[in-house]
Amino acid sequence: MIAELGHFALILALLLALLQSSVPLIGAARRNYAWMTLGRSTAVAQFVLVAAAFAALIHAYVTSDFSVQNVFENSHSDKPLLYKITGVWGNHEGSMMLWVFILSLFGAAVAWFGDNLPPALSARVLAVQGMIGTGFLGFILLTSDPFHRLVPAPLDGRGLNPVLQDPGLAFHPPFLYLGYVGFSVAFSFAVAALIEGRVDAAWARWVRPWTLAAWCALTIGIAMGSWWAYYTLGWGGWWFWDPVENASFMPWLVGTALLHSAIVVEKRDALKSWTILLAILTFSLSLVGTFLVRSGVLTSVHAFAVDPRRGLYILLLLLVAIGGSLSLYAWRAPALKAGGLFAPISREGALVLNNLLLTVAAAAIFWGTLYPLFSDQLGGPKLTVGAPFFDIVFRWLLAPLLVAVAVGPLLAWKRGDLLAALQRLWAALAAAVVVGLVGLYIAGGGPILAVLTLALAGWMALGALSEWAERVRLFRASLAESGRRARHLPRAQYGMTLAHLGLAVTLAGIAASAWQDERIEIMNPGDDVPIAGYTLHLNSVDKVQGPNFTAERADVTVRKGDSVVAEMHPEKRFFPLQQMSTGVTAIKTNLLADLYLALGDSDGKGGWTVRAWWKPLVPWIWIGAVMMALGGVVSLSDRRLRLGVAARARVPRGARAAE
């Protein structure tokens, strides 16, 4: 009954979405206030309905209602409750429900928090959101109905892939989708602006919080996915340039460019058409990612079940959404009034460089990911474009950008003094040299690329701090004066410093992976293996019973010198339902390095293959990502973003230009 109600709710939501796509748009053109504000009511109502449908699906999983086909295919009565719930989005149909749930949530949020938006803009934005909703609700109802019933109902389900039964699964997709789908708001704003024919600083001000929120979520989503792969897959890798990973990374890169580009529109009324294009491209890349995962045109560890029919529908959706918005762009963007001029060496110039490099990097990843498809379809050889290609190309594109990250914020708007900026970065340069030398010494001359990357991280970190020091006149004015300035710096300023610092931290973590220590040995109980100054002692390997698995559990004592540092328990689990084994790694971290253990096969004679790694600075990869997201959150909390137009009218232009 509940499943049928859920299904019905979806149908109603689709009807509302159709209404929302049309009426407010016409209302905005005809200046009919009632029709314009209808968008806000339908957005909220749509959210309520989709939330109800989502709740209905979760209910079916929690109560293990196997008459619902989706539950039968992906759940089992023995599964722990947490995974019954998170399993809802571990499959195609359920994850699409999560998608539209978040889409409707953002639509409702724009309706709730959009009081300061002019009615016409609000109407158009919600109309575009409505169109996207129509597309996806239609997709679900026509091809991916999660409420399909099985008659007669089976006694039990097929269970969830053991690799996915993990706390990380609970958070990775929701954050990822908050990011992907969140960018739909920026997209809607961009299309609305094109329809209106106007992009100005106010528009950029309104778009920024939504873009920031989506960007923060996507940052966390990608970082979680990477961390989850790291501790689940058992060989310590954390990024594989898998097509679906790339599909999440491209929107992030272009979204970062969008964030920075919107600043220029806001502060200098320039780069308008580029920012609009970036807003359209970011969400377009999210849509392309959705297509790649669910259509089966690419091989990937992540890909959901292959179904060309679904692929065709999404492709049509893509064509309408992306083709339509870009056609609108081609038609209307040339008419956008060009904004302020600036010299190549200036903050705007640095941000243009930022845009360029990030966008080209995303394009390069796109090219490499899809090249095998292009080559094959054009009758060329069947190729693999793997990690080595992406590593090389991405590194070379990003290195100049990372150097510039320290310099850009120190340049003035309109016309900057490069020499003066570089002079202020003497501390950053010194830090880079010191870090490089220290790295060289510790690593014993290690790979030069890794040392340079570490030095680059030092440059970026001290660069961010130098910029802050510059703003508070640290050591140049009295401490009290510096303190006062520091307290009055806008939060967005701190957000930027924190985010750039986070980037430096992540970079350092990535560089240090060149110096990891690895041991792969067959150990019998009682054996010792030395690694990175520690000694691993295998006490025993015992059989353990879990709720839906049996496991071999190793008991390893880790010593440094004579003192015991940790007891670690890597496992190998066997799930009888799926006839599948997975490993559970044991990781001991002190936030500066990880000791990583994985249990392999038995050799049948009482010995076990044990793989151990000592990975210096690897936690920094994710700590840095969290810092970046936190920087975004801090920026979001900046009062100025919420005051919007009203505040702007009160403050004279001249005073603001000094920022």
Added chain:
Amino acid sequence: MRRALYLLPVLLVAALFVFFRMALRADYDPHAVPSPLIDQPMPAFDLAGTDKRLSGDTLKGEVALVNFFASWCVPCRVEHPLLMRLAEEQHVPIYGIALKDKPQDTERYVAQMGNPYRRIGLDENGHVGIDFGITGVPETFVIDKSGHIRRHYGAPLTAEELRNDLEPLLRELARS
């Protein structure tokens, strides 16, 4: 000129759409690994057998099938009746190569299921399989009279494939 630049994104998307549409056709398989050995001479091999040795020379001068299989391979059992039928009806010699299998297990397998093979070679370390570029079992190769590989089936044979592809090919090769 400026106007044209604005059109670039849409045009690129249109091109992309075309590629994606082509890729969605039912006959496109991104997993399929095409063999570079087609029309090349069969890789040289010389294996001990369950009965007599099996080498490239054994096949010389006649059209033959080389079928990689194993006793531990479930899809091989599904394919097996087709091989038996082929051996009886088509009078084409089928040579089997047992991959990564213990000789006793291989012998038990053919004793149990029936033996469509004229001769069986034992590739216990899998090196000959790699020489032929296989990625699993069962896989079947069609070798012509001059010892060149003419077809590679990277999956278990199906009755349809037999009818529509293999049998016509065998007839054609027999004529040349």
Added chain:
Amino acid sequence: MRALLLLLLLLVAATVQAVEPRERLADPALEARARALSKELRCLVCQNESIDESNADLAHDIRVLLRERIKAGDSDDEVRRFLVSRYGDFVLLKPPFEPATYALWFGPPLVLAVAGLAIALRLRRARTEPDAPPLSDTERQRLARLLEEEG
């Protein structure tokens, strides 16, 4: 059926393993070469993994074969060519630099160059173009009158 086999192998490959201790060569220099090569070769029965990471039987077999060839004195290139002659370019994770892949490798630098050039030209042109068309005489007189009125 093949899909099922692949799926089975994939699921197995999603577990812990990779290089086995017993596969390793005694000579650390040769073993290092073997590991580096393994990281560049695709596991053909997995979805986007190298044979160094993969648990699949075929990956194991190729790892062993690779080490045999290195021990026999083959160079890195020869080992690659050995595998490519049997499996095609598909087995290389790093696409080769050949006519079929010129577009792949030249693509990103080309896009960077073209985009960079376009931006540079746009900026240059924007700076030399006047902000607004200069006022005509009648417009200038009108402006003067308006300013006087402001007073």
